Amino acid sequence: MSKTILELDNVTIRFGGLTAVDSVDMKVEEGTIRALIGPNGAGKSTIFNLITGIYPPTSGEIRFLGNRVNGLKPHVITEMGIARTFQNIRLFGEMTVLDNVKIGMHCRTCTGFLGALIRSPKVKAEERSIAEASMEALQLMELDHKADELAMNLPYGEQRRLEIARALASRPRLILLDEPAAGMNPQEKQTLMSMIRKIQTMGLTIFLVEHDMKFVMNLSDRIAVLDYGRKIAAGSPVEIQRNPAVIAAYLGKEVV
Amino acid sequence: MDSFFSMFLNDYYIQVLTMLGIYLIGALGLNLITGVTGQLSFGHAAFLSIGAYTSAILSIKLQMPFALAILAGGLMAGLWGVLLGYPTLRLTGDYLGIATLGFGEIVRVVFLNMTITGGALGLAGIPRSATLTVVLFIVILTVWAMVRLENSRFGRSLVAIREDEIAAEAMGVNITTTKITAFAIGTFLAGISGGLYAHLIQYLNPSDFGFIKSFEFLTFIVLGGLGSIPGVILGTSVLTLAPEFLRFIADYRMMVYGLLMVFMMIVRPRGLLGGVQLSRIFSKKKAQQTGTSASGGAN
Amino acid sequence: MDASMLSQQILNGITLGATYALIALGYTMVYGIIQLINFAHGEIYMVGAFVGVLMVTVFQQGLLFSLAAAMLACMVMGVTIERIAYRPLRRSTRLAPLISAIGVSIFLQTLMTKIKGPQPVAFPQVINDALYKIGPVEISKVQILILIVASLLMATLHFIVKYVKIGKAMRAASEDYDTAALMGINVNRVISFTFAIGSALAAAGGVLVGLYFNSVSPFMGVSAGLKAFCAAVLGGIGSIPGAMLGGIFLGVAETLGIAGGFDMYKDAIAFTLLIIVLLFRPTGLLGRPIQRKV
Numbered sequence A: 001m002s003k004t005i006l007e008l009d010n011v012t013i014r015f016g017g018l019t020a021v022d023s024v025d026m027k028v029e030e031g032t033i034r035a036l037i038g039p040n041g042a043g044k045s046t047i048f049n050l051i052t053g054i055y056p057p058t059s060g061e062i063r064f065l066g067n068r069v070n071g072l073k074p075h076v077i078t079e080m081g082i083a084r085t086f087q088n089i090r091l092f093g094e095m096t097v098l099d100n101v102k103i104g105m106h107c108r109t110c111t112g113f114l115g116a117l118i119r120s121p122k123v124k125a126e127e128r129s130i131a132e133a134s135m136e137a138l139q140l141m142e143l144d145h146k147a148d149e150l151a152m153n154l155p156y157g158e159q160r161r162l163e164i165a166r167a168l169a170s171r172p173r174l175i176l177l178d179e180p181a182a183g184m185n186p187q188e189k190q191t192l193m194s195m196i197r198k199i200q201t202m203g204l205t206i207f208l209v210e211h212d213m214k215f216v217m218n219l220s221d222r223i224a225v226l227d228y229g230r231k232i233a234a235g236s237p238v239e240i241q242r243n244p245a246v247i248a249a250y251l252g253k254e255v256v
Numbered sequence B: 001m002d003s004f005f006s007m008f009l010n011d012y013y014i015q016v017l018t019m020l021g022i023y024l025i026g027a028l029g030l031n032l033i034t035g036v037t038g039q040l041s042f043g044h045a046a047f048l049s050i051g052a053y054t055s056a057i058l059s060i061k062l063q064m065p066f067a068l069a070i071l072a073g074g075l076m077a078g079l080w081g082v083l084l085g086y087p088t089l090r091l092t093g094d095y096l097g098i099a100t101l102g103f104g105e106i107v108r109v110v111f112l113n114m115t116i117t118g119g120a121l122g123l124a125g126i127p128r129s130a131t132l133t134v135v136l137f138i139v140i141l142t143v144w145a146m147v148r149l150e151n152s153r154f155g156r157s158l159v160a161i162r163e164d165e166i167a168a169e170a171m172g173v174n175i176t177t178t179k180i181t182a183f184a185i186g187t188f189l190a191g192i193s194g195g196l197y198a199h200l201i202q203y204l205n206p207s208d209f210g211f212i213k214s215f216e217f218l219t220f221i222v223l224g225g226l227g228s229i230p231g232v233i234l235g236t237s238v239l240t241l242a243p244e245f246l247r248f249i250a251d252y253r254m255m256v257y258g259l260l261m262v263f264m265m266i267v268r269p270r271g272l273l274g275g276v277q278l279s280r281i282f283s284k285k286k287a288q289q290t291g292t293s294a295s296g297g298a299n
Numbered sequence C: 001m002d003a004s005m006l007s008q009q010i011l012n013g014i015t016l017g018a019t020y021a022l023i024a025l026g027y028t029m030v031y032g033i034i035q036l037i038n039f040a041h042g043e044i045y046m047v048g049a050f051v052g053v054l055m056v057t058v059f060q061q062g063l064l065f066s067l068a069a070a071m072l073a074c075m076v077m078g079v080t081i082e083r084i085a086y087r088p089l090r091r092s093t094r095l096a097p098l099i100s101a102i103g104v105s106i107f108l109q110t111l112m113t114k115i116k117g118p119q120p121v122a123f124p125q126v127i128n129d130a131l132y133k134i135g136p137v138e139i140s141k142v143q144i145l146i147l148i149v150a151s152l153l154m155a156t157l158h159f160i161v162k163y164v165k166i167g168k169a170m171r172a173a174s175e176d177y178d179t180a181a182l183m184g185i186n187v188n189r190v191i192s193f194t195f196a197i198g199s200a201l202a203a204a205g206g207v208l209v210g211l212y213f214n215s216v217s218p219f220m221g222v223s224a225g226l227k228a229f230c231a232a233v234l235g236g237i238g239s240i241p242g243a244m245l246g247g248i249f250l251g252v253a254e255t256l257g258i259a260g261g262f263d264m265y266k267d268a269i270a271f272t273l274l275i276i277v278l279l280f281r282p283t284g285l286l287g288r289p290i291q292r293k294v
């Protein structure tokens, strides 16, 4: 049995009258690919926002490697080793592709503004290592040939991959991918799938939200299902496919 | 303000150029805050006035050496920048602008009522130490520093905050300290600019540092192209020199100036050199700039 | 300060505040729809006051006619300014229309200085002012007039926004611009209408203030505009009742501040209040909180 990297303990968040996430328990094992699925508005992105500290939970606790993370600021959580992508792509549009990835390295480097002015050999060395590591992350996502373009000029599928590259640059142990395949064509999805597997072999844990069932079933080790903020099922892809509650949740939506 | 240059007819061009340099330093400071980091400030003139009065008083009352007095003015402005920034930088977009506007007006009224500043009568007898050479030296130093920042880890984090605060935070940027550092540097430069101003004009009056002056600085950087160092230089030069070139139309000068502002914005809403970065001009790889949607600046 | 003096000051403050509110409404309505801080708005108020003077002196008209003429003239002006200086910039950076607005403001101010000279001119006394004593407080005819006109105008505005089609469209556009446009609302017309209404109210404010302080100057728009803007933000920018509340609140606070011995700091009162309110309620007294949605 591998160890638990992320643990949600009875986590709830309310927005006004709406309980977006309702007493959710979850455990993610290190080195696995975990998927979170559920109909639109189920609260999947909100769970990611809770884990990364963008919203504080109304109640409950979130632990990363045994340490409590709720209440910490997002940048501290990133530094601890959780990185993420966004469902509605949030790149730094007017920065180059390479600079976007370099920002991912921010929390692993330390030159402040004085260092930038003085530009000592140490600073230069750090700047070089940032550039190298960023190029590596770009290569992994097959974007290195676009390094000098502005992020906002990339096609959609590449923007999604750039988000992953940027997240990888922060050297996370856990990476949260919010609908990474959205808007991609089948071929791009296939490439993305092998990229995600490769990331897994590098020792990272992957936690993803995705609507494409084929993608999820193919890739994930375990799946959790969310509906109206509640966890209604969890298990292996085969178990989830057979689970009547899950089928009901999805059919219920699709019939309407 | 309109008749300010005409008061000093001797060494006229030197005066104008010195002034341009002084404005450039302040404008580069505001550019770091608003153009690069995307934090709206409508109160830049207040920091100029803090630097101006601090250095002037140190010069007059304590006979402090010029360089030290200027530095002290800059530090004082930067300190107030941090004091104001700490509570207000969590306000977003326009609200930050409004709070800084309010701060600017408060500072003006406070200077108007202090005895050590001479109140509404103004503060006279400041030594004229800001020569064109000194100013030019500081301008070069500032531009050099800004170019270095532009391509550093720190500079990148500023742009990231402008582009998307939430994403920047999620990528590990401590947005509070980063914004405050940017604010401190920007207001420090405003203070330096104000100190030099005091030691050029030799007379200070709180009414010279109203919100109109703050908007003038904002206009410099927006017209030149937010976030672009060559843009700031161009915008500040054009707007500082425009009233001089418009002198032939005498009384209609400011009217035309106002119309020009409207016209230039309509023709080039992103500013004259919007999106142009020095480091990119010099680097061999040229980045394609096909983007039409202008999302830069404060939003 | 005893009770009668206090109530007198409050009354004076409400009168002043009513004029702030009239100007603040223009700021708030425009901001509500296109998120532009229309820095030329104070200048419209100033022009309105001058049109009032012109009507009374040159055309020998009565107060109400002059008031209506000023409102109409400024309506046209406000709509024209939006057409020329703001509309082409609607899809550009947030700062571009702001700079354009400052350009318009400089232009109008210097234009008026050119026409009328920089000195303030007296507002002709079109009504025979008289003081009435009600209980412990004294109220002048001009004050009564200001309060009545301001209330009537605000009531009319309320009616338009609530019951008239274009007013409802205005509310819809301010609620959600893109959806309103999708639903077939002619957003350009709504924006023009908003500028028309806002400018008319500012012009009314200008004439009333001119009458109240018996002075009109090309520079009167600067500080009044800024303070009215403060009032709009205090109340919660984008909110019409907020602008009214903010205006009155500011007027009273300023008058009491001056009476309380802070008259040297008169111009700082508004801004100090503003910063304090923003720190505790970042979107103003009646503004809706911003939700950070990811």
Ligand SMILES: Nc1ncnc2c1ncn2[C@@H]1O[C@H](COP(=O)(O)OP(=O)(O)OP(=O)(O)O)[C@@H](O)[C@H]1O
Binding pocket: A015, A018, A020, A038, A039, A040, A041, A042, A043, A044, A045, A046, A047, A087, C291, C292, C293, C294
């Ligand atoms: N900041 C917020 N304020 C108010 N309500 C919110 C906020 N964030 C999310 N919600 C609500 O919480 C619910 C869950 O939203 P969430 O974005 O987590 O859904 P999701 O499962 O990611 O859906 P989708 O598949 O469409 O991305 C929705 O009803 C949404 O409107």
Ligand SMILES: [Mg+2]
Binding pocket: A044, A045, A046, A087
């Ligand atoms: Mg989602």
